[in-house]
Amino acid sequence: MNKPGALALVTVVALVLMLAAAACGDDDSGGKSSGAVQTRVAPVLVAINMLDSAGLHAIDTSITQDGKIPSTAHTTAVHLQAAVLVTDWPQELKDPAKKLAALLGDFAMAIDTDKPDRKKVTDASNKVHAGEHDFSHQVWDYLAKEAGLTGGDDTHAESAATPSPAAAKIQVTDVTARPTTNDVSAVYFTVKNPGPADRLVKATVDPSVAQMAQLHTMVTEGATAKMQQVDGIDVPGGGEVVLKPGGFHVMLMNVQKPLKEGDSLPVTLTFEKGGTVQVIAAVKTLAGGGMN
Amino acid sequence: MQIQHLTRWVLAVVALSVAAATAGACSGDDAKGPSEGVSNAGDYRGVLVTPPLEKPALTFTDTSGRPYDLVRETEGTVTLLYLGYTHCPDVCPMHMVDLNAVLAKLPGDISAKIKVVFVTVDPERDTPEALGRWLGAFNSSFIGLTPDAPTLARLLYEFGMGEPHRTDLGSGNYAVSHAAYVMAFTPDNLAHTVYPSGVTREDWAHDLTRLVKEGWKPS
Numbered sequence: 001m002n003k004p005g006a007l008a009l010v011t012v013v014a015l016v017l018m019l020a021a022a023a024c025g026d027d028d029s030g031g032k033s034s035g036a037v038q039t040r041v042a043p044v045l046v047a048i049n050m051l052d053s054a055g056l057h058a059i060d061t062s063i064t065q066d067g068k069i070p071s072t073a074h075t076t077a078v079h080l081q082a083a084v085l086v087t088d089w090p091q092e093l094k095d096p097a098k099k100l101a102a103l104l105g106d107f108a109m110a111i112d113t114d115k116p117d118r119k120k121v122t123d124a125s126n127k128v129h130a131g132e133h134d135f136s137h138q139v140w141d142y143l144a145k146e147a148g149l150t151g152g153d154d155t156h157a158e159s160a161a162t163p164s165p166a167a168a169k170i171q172v173t174d175v176t177a178r179p180t181t182n183d184v185s186a187v188y189f190t191v192k193n194p195g196p197a198d199r200l201v202k203a204t205v206d207p208s209v210a211q212m213a214q215l216h217t218m219v220t221e222g223a224t225a226k227m228q229q230v231d232g233i234d235v236p237g238g239g240e241v242v243l244k245p246g247g248f249h250v251m252l253m254n255v256q257k258p259l260k261e262g263d264s265l266p267v268t269l270t271f272e273k274g275g276t277v278q279v280i281a282a283v284k285t286l287a288g289g290g291m292n
Numbered sequence: 293m294q295i296q297h298l299t300r301w302v303l304a305v306v307a308l309s310v311a312a313a314t315a316g317a318c319s320g321d322d323a324k325g326p327s328e329g330v331s332n333a334g335d336y337r338g339v340l341v342t343p344p345l346e347k348p349a350l351t352f353t354d355t356s357g358r359p360y361d362l363v364r365e366t367e368g369t370v371t372l373l374y375l376g377y378t379h380c381p382d383v384c385p386m387h388m389v390d391l392n393a394v395l396a397k398l399p400g401d402i403s404a405k406i407k408v409v410f411v412t413v414d415p416e417r418d419t420p421e422a423l424g425r426w427l428g429a430f431n432s433s434f435i436g437l438t439p440d441a442p443t444l445a446r447l448l449y450e451f452g453m454g455e456p457h458r459t460d461l462g463s464g465n466y467a468v469s470h471a472a473y474v475m476a477f478t479p480d481n482l483a484h485t486v487y488p489s490g491v492t493r494e495d496w497a498h499d500l501t502r503l504v505k506e507g508w509k510p511s
Contacts, residue, residue, distance in 0.1 A: 178381065178382075178385060179429075181378065181385065181425075181426045181429040181430075182378055182379065182422070182425075182426055183379075184379050184380075184381045185381055186381035186382045211463065212461070212462065212463060212465065214461065216381075216382070216467075218382065218383060218489075220472045220488075221472075222452060222453075222472070223451055223452045223453045223471065223472055223473075224453045224454065224457070224469045224470070224471070224472055225383060225469070225470055225471065225472040225489075226457060226459065226467060226468070226469040226470065227380070227381075227382065227383075227459065227467040228459065228467075229459075229461065245382055245383070245386040245489070246382065246383055246386060246489035246490055249381065249382050251381045251382070251461075252381070253461065253463070253465045254463065254465070285389055286386070286389065
């Protein structure tokens with residue numbers, strides 16, 4: 001099983017346990033019964049687990065980096081589209097679900113020809129991949145809420161590597177990666193944090209992309225500059241932190257295949273309080289000194 | 293205006309403050325922009341070095357495997373010297389991207405008199421061939437030089453960079469300490485100004501045009 005799939009399964013198990021625990025509490029206080037909660041969320045759990053572990057990441061990587069459309073891609077897209085359409089999503093997820101189904105449909109159509117247009121297929125695949133990540137976030141936020149997890153008590157969410165409601169507030173934008181000129185690269189982005197102070201503690205990429213990813217900074221001592229690994233990068237409450245050339249960056253090492261301008265690269269960021277955030281880095285040439 | 297007399301010891305402080313000023317140029321009225329902070333020697337926008345750095349009289353191996361006498365080969369040019377390594381993910385490629393962009397924007401008669409020289413501080417991984425491949429990704433006219441161990445030690449000593457320093461990153465990967473700035477040598481074989489990361493392309497273009505046209509001529 002691929003890593004995202006395994007992660008999703010662990011998360012499902014954890015949430016089901018939490019739901020059960022929450023339901024027990026409800027029994028005592030005469031609230032909603034465990035049966036009602038589970039009946040309502042069961043189809044959501046099934047569908048999101050299927051989406052999260054369907055291998056969209058691997059499909060997108062194969063298309064974007066190798067220019068190869070996996071033989072299973074079309075079936076996967078069609079099945080997922082059907083699953084998204086038949087699932088009885090709660091009201092707040094109905095529209096996002098429709099959008100994702102449309103993206104899956106576009107993708108299936110783009111590859112269902114004798115001579116697929118590479119640019120079109122890549123674009124559709126990137127959109128499905130990113131769209132699934134976005135949708136997954138919203139679904140897990142909903143499930144966390146159903147499980148009775150609130151921003152003040154996110155210890156369970158953390159251990160389950162699930163974004164808690166607080167995490168949903170962290171926004172990561174302008175995610176870029178440097179094209180490779182050998183087997184290293186750097187990823188840069190902006191983290192906006194309207195919530196309480198947090199800390200970026202880890203960045204990971206699929207080992208098929210790069211075998212190691214570390215948080216680094218640049219330290220200048222006299223005439224010398226050097227890179228240094230850091231344990232974490234503080235994100236001030238109500239503020240932002242910018243990872244940019246000449247400062248903080250995520251260093252990728254042992255990059256497995258060249259990253260070229262126009263490629264995209266999924267990155268998972270882990271925040272101390274906010275849990276994980278999935279982002280897609282656009283590979284492009286970055287300059288240090290901008291034009292003022 | 294008087295030339296501000298800086299020693300190499302305080303250069304780092306200036307470099308840092310320029311970087312900080314660049315980063316925070318918009319943060320308030322008190323923050324000096326990069327050009328304002330270092331404009332006290334004839335309107336150069338790089339960081340002044342007093343006494344200037346001397347172009348090292350050393351011979352390296354170029355990317356085609358031939359000996360390269362730095363002083364002789366770069367005579368009469370504005371030589372932009374940087375000490376870095378190709379497994380550097382951030383600052384080294386950033387300088388190369390910036391310099392390539394700046395050179396592309398300068399008029400041909402100016403850029404023709406500028407040489408970009410990249411000396412690797414990681415000769416173990418950066419063979420002439422590997423260095424040539426890496427530099428070629430930015431600009432095929434950039435000159436890549438590999439020093440032998442004594443030459444590297446001497447080079448670092450002359451620039452006050454101390455011993456080559458390695459940081460283990462795990463799984464056979466390591467980082468190497470490298471230059472904090474690009475040095476601009478004028479035809480007098482001295483670098484009166486250096487350029488830390490964060491210098492804008494406009495400031496680069498401004499100084500390079502002057503250095504090529506006039507050599508070092510503080511007003």
